[in-house]
Every structure is written in C-alpha cells, then in structure tokens.
Amino acid sequence: MLLQARINWFGLAGGIATILLIAVSMFVPWWQLTVGDSIVAAGVSPIYTNFSLIGNSFTVPLLFAINLSCILLSLAGGIVMLIYSLRPTRPYAKSLLGFSYKTPLLFVVVFVIGLIALTSIIQAMFSFNVPLFGTTEVNLPSNATEGMNVSVLLSAGFVWPFYLAVASAVLCLGARLYHKRILPPITGAAPSPGTVASTPASAAT
Amino acid sequence: MQLLGLILILINVGAVVGPIAGVVIVYQGNLQEMIVPPEVENIVKDTINVISMSQSNPSNPSNPENPGGSTIASFAMPQYVSSSYDVAARTVTAVFNLTNPLNITLTVNVVSADVKCHTHGFMLGHATMPKQVEITPAKTAELIVVFAWTEAAQEHILNSHTSEATINVDLVNISVSVSGITLDVPETYNVDIPLY
Numbered sequence: 048m049l050l051q052a053r054i055n056w057f058g059l060a061g062g063i064a065t066i067l068l069i070a071v072s073m074f075v076p077w078w079q080l081t082v083g084d085s086i087v088a089a090g091v092s093p094i095y096t097n098f099s100l101i102g103n104s105f106t107v108p109l110l111f112a113i114n115l116s117c118i119l120l121s122l123a124g125g126i127v128m129l130i131y132s133l134r135p136t137r138p139y140a141k142s143l144l145g146f147s148y149k150t151p152l153l154f155v156v157v158f159v160i161g162l163i164a165l166t167s168i169i170q171a172m173f174s175f176n177v178p179l180f181g182t183t184e185v186n187l188p189s190n191a192t193e194g195m196n197v198s199v200l201l202s203a204g205f206v207w208p209f210y211l212a213v214a215s216a217v218l219c220l221g222a223r224l225y226h227k228r229i230l231p232p233i234t235g236a237a238p239s240p241g242t243v244a245s246t247p248a249s250a251a252t
Numbered sequence: 253m254q255l256l257g258l259i260l261i262l263i264n265v266g267a268v269v270g271p272i273a274g275v276v277i278v279y280q281g282n283l284q285e286m287i288v289p290p291e292v293e294n295i296v297k298d299t300i301n302v303i304s305m306s307q308s309n310p311s312n313p314s315n316p317e318n319p320g321g322s323t324i325a326s327f328a329m330p331q332y333v334s335s336s337y338d339v340a341a342r343t344v345t346a347v348f349n350l351t352n353p354l355n356i357t358l359t360v361n362v363v364s365a366d367v368k369c370h371t372h373g374f375m376l377g378h379a380t381m382p383k384q385v386e387i388t389p390a391k392t393a394e395l396i397v398v399f400a401w402t403e404a405a406q407e408h409i410l411n412s413h414t415s416e417a418t419i420n421v422d423l424v425n426i427s428v429s430v431s432g433i434t435l436d437v438p439e440t441y442n443v444d445i446p447l448y
Contacts, residue, residue: 085356102389103295105289109275111271111275113271120267120268123267146263146264194438196438
C-alpha cells in the first residue's frame with residue numbers, strides 16, 4: 048500500500064509510452080498520404096517525416112531539424128516523467144511533472160492543428176481537397192494539365208502510432224491529475240517563518 | 253529547486269533551438285535548400301526530361317545519349333508488336349510493348365478509346381484493355397488491347413471500304429489509368445488498321 052502510494056503509475060505508463068512512441072515513430076508515421084499507387088507519398092509525424100516522389104525518397108532539412116527537436120523534447124519529457132513517477136512525493140517532483148506531462152499532449156494537439164491547417168492551405172491554394180483520412184479522387188486544374196482531364200486518387204489516414212501518441216498524452220495528463228491524490232492532504236495554511244504552528248499537543252500544554 | 257527549474261528550461265530551449273540553429277548554419281549559404289532539397293529538384297528535372305523526351309521522340313523507347321543528364325530513360329509511346337483477328341467474335345487483339353523508365357512499379361489499370369472511321373465519322377466500336385498490367389522498374393511489358401467492332405461497323409466497312417486494305421480510324425475519348433492517376437485525353441489520335 049505504501050509502495051503503491053510512492054509511484055505514480057499513470058506517469059510510469061506515460062513515460063514508457065512516450066519513449067516507445069519515439070522508437071516506433073522512427074519507422075511508422077503518424078499520418079500517411081499517398082497519391083495514386085504511391086507515386087507520391089508522405090509519411091508525417093513530429094518525430095520523423097519522409098516524402099517519396101516517383102520512388103525517390105527525400106527529407107526536407109528544416110523538417111528534419113524540427114523532428115530532431117521533437118525527438119529531444121519527447122525523450123527528455125519521457126525520461127523526466129519516469130524519474131518523477133518513481134519519486135512523486137519528493138520536493139522537486141512537481142517541477143519534473145510540470146516539465147514532462149505537457150509534451151505529448153502538446154505534440155498531439157499541434158500535429159492535428161498543423162495537419163488541418165496544411166490541408167486547408169492546399170485547398171485554398173490549389174482548389175483541391177486533401178482528405179485527413181479516407182480516399183478521394185481529385186481533378187487537377189485544367190490549366191496545369193494542358194487541357195487534359197487528370198484525376199488522381201488521394202488516400203490518407205492516421206496510422207497506429209498516432210493513437211499511441213494520444214494514449215501517451217492521456218496517460219501523462221492522468222499522471223498530472225493522479226499527482227494530487229498521491230500528495231498527503233493539506234489541512235491548513237503552511238506556517239510562516241518565525242511562527243509556531245499550533246497543534247493539539249502544544250495547545251494542551 | 254530553482255536550479256532544477258533552470259536546467260529543465262535549458263533542456264527545452266536547447267532541444268528546440270539547437271537542431272534548427274544547426275540546420276540554418278549548415279545551409280546558411282543557400283537557405284532555399286533548407287526547404288527544397290537538391291534531390292527534389294533532380295527528381296522534378298528527371299521527370300520533366302522523361303516527359304519532354306517522350307514528346308520530342310515518341311518512337312524511341314530509350315535515349316542512349318541521355319542529353320539532359322538524366323539517370324533515367326524516357327517514356328515512349330507503346331510499340332506495336334502484333335495483332336490478330338477473331339471474325340466470329342468481331343474483335344481485333346493488338347499487342348503493344350510499353351517500357352517503364354521510372355523507379356517504381358507502374359500498374360496500367362485502364363486503356364480505352366472509342367474508334368471512329370476517319371473518313372465518314374462512323375462509330376466502329378470500342379477498344380479496351382481486358383486486364384491490368386504491372387510493369388516493374390526499367391522493364392518492358394506487353395499491353396493487350398482488344399477492339400470490338402459492332403455489326404453496323406462491319407456493314408459500314410463492307411459497304412464503304414470494300415476495296416481498301418486498311419481503314420483510317422480516329423481514336424477518341426481516350427482514357428488511360430496508370431497507378432491511380434486517370435487521364436482523359438481530349439485529343440484525337442489517327443491510326444491505320446489493316447482490314448485483312
């Protein structure tokens with residue numbers, strides 16, 4: 048019972064999930080878009096982004112740098128969350144928790160907002176709809192195809208690491224909420240320096 | 253406690269600023285390459301070369317001189333190989349060779365066209381590919397196209413082209429679907445089909 052109280056199990060699970068997420072996201076994207084039968088493909092996640100154009104893969108250096116930042120932030124967040132989870136009642140625990148619980152949630156929220164913004168920008172600029180998930184047939188503007196009617200099959204969807212990221216974010220958020228239950232209840236205001244707290248024992252004397 | 257908070261802030265700032273600053277320093281001479289890497293320019297250049305070479309030299313399946321510095325061969329129009337008639341079924345089966353110069357496997361799902369007599373504008377029938385064909389990178393595959401002519405077309409040929417060895421036809425409403433990309437070609441292609 049005492050041992051259970053000293054470990055934040057949500058945090059432990061969240062930390063492990065975060066580190067696991069970094070590992071799997073190196074190989075499997077969170078969201079994937081394919082044009083035709085993979086003539087153009089994009090695998091996107093905050094951890095790793097890869098594009099393929101007619102069978103040739105390439106990485107955008109700026110995105111690579113952003114991905115590297117996200118890896119470092121996630122890794123730091125995951126490790127700090129693990130350290131916090133094993134020592135949740137220490138004086139520094141709240142600082143560790145405050146640093147680490149937000150990162151997975153922030154990544155999921157920013158990623159989804161970024162995807163929605165990106166697809167909206169493409170729709171506004173090129174007048175065709177890129178689905179967030181599902182399949183759609185897009186007619187390219189005729190001025191770009193020399194009068195030919197060119198339609199392209201677009202398929203997009205979230206891949207399972209995205210759901211692992213959501214789970215990780217929920218667990219880390221759970222760790223933040225569970226932290227209040229781990230701490231001993233505060234019955235009154237903390238005594239200010241130079242004053243003596245009145246206790247039943249001292250009152251009796 | 254304050255020291256820990258400072259360390260955590262430094263980790264945050266370092267993780268964000270470090271990699272981005274590193275990339276900016278590496279690409280400071282050419283910031284455009286930071287967003288559009290040279291590989292993309294090469295791929296686009298190669299693809300444009302493939303298309304432009306095929307348009308300028310449609311009968312040549314590959315270009316050994318490779319004038320654009322491209323590492324890939326050009327797209328060529330399908331090369332006619334052979335044809336056979338089935339009078340009872342009123343079909344002509346034509347075989348073409350098509351080479352895939354790209355690095356990915358192409359799947360030719362649909363090739364279809366309406367066939368019209370060029371002289372009289374008479375609709376003769378419809379040509380289509382009975383089954384899809386996969387062409388692996390840098391390989392050539394056979395495309396089989398079956399043209400089925402109508403009974404009315406048979407009468408038209410017997411009445412209006414009886415003394416001719418070939419009939420000049422227009423291919424209209426051409427539709428091509430390759431690897432999920434469908435092209436409806438508005439142009440008309442004119443070809444001679446042997447009658448006997």
